[in-house]
Amino acid sequence: MRPGSRAIAAAVTRAGIRFVVHLPDSTLWEVPRLLADESEMTVITCAREDEGIAIAAGMFLGGGMAVALMEGSGLGYSALILARLQLQRSPVLVVASHSLALGEAHDYHGATRMAATAVLNGLGIPFVIATEGRVLGTFVEQAAVTARGQRTPVCVLVPDFVMDQAAE
Numbered sequence: 001m002r003p004g005s006r007a008i009a010a011a012v013t014r015a016g017i018r019f020v021v022h023l024p025d026s027t028l029w030e031v032p033r034l035l036a037d038e039s040e041m042t043v044i045t046c047a048r049e050d051e052g053i054a055i056a057a058g059m060f061l062g063g064g065m066a067v068a069l070m071e072g073s074g075l076g077y078s079a080l081i082l083a084r085l086q087l088q089r090s091p092v093l094v095v096a097s098h099s100l101a102l103g104e105a106h107d108y109h110g111a112t113r114m115a116a117t118a119v120l121n122g123l124g125i126p127f128v129i130a131t132e133g134r135v136l137g138t139f140v141e142q143a144a145v146t147a148r149g150q151r152t153p154v155c156v157l158v159p160d161f162v163m164d165q166a167a168e
Helices: 003-014 030-036 049-061 073-077 079-088 107-123 133-150 160-164
Strands: 019-022 042-045 066-071 092-097 127-129 153-158
Touching: 003 030, 003 133, 003 160, 019 030, 019 049, 030 042, 049 066, 049 073, 049 079, 049 092, 066 073, 073 079, 073 092, 073 107, 079 107, 079 153, 092 133, 107 153, 133 153, 133 160, 153 160
Parallel strands: 019 042, 019 066, 066 092, 092 153, 127 153
Antiparallel strands: none
8 A cells, every 4th residue: 555545545534524536546546445444435436537526516515525536637627617616616625646746757647747737727726736745644634624714626736656655
């Protein structure tokens, strides 16, 4: 089990989030498995990232808050629903892999790297790139605090190499 997976799962739990929506991803794939082991957690696998964010938004309308776990390319696919969340003031925590940070070894992640931060910047959605394992859990937990407090989607971008670093 990668230390970053444990850090993210623990931070989601500490943040009081009980709903997880995810699309399987090469970096974050262990996180939904860890969260599914918790009896109070509802974990939903979706077919598309925009669908996942819409489901997460519905969780807020139903009285809870959700985390959406996905590859960064999903942010490109999700621009319209993210814009809707901004207008509706609906908090959703998004944790996404592949970002503009260093360490992307495959050229096919190039579009993902460009789209993710461009969509977040373009829509004015707060985000951070966790470049060190020791801050990963804190970033996830504080992103949830910001999402709830500001009633906005908030994203933590997680480079793959961070998942192997020792966490807090």
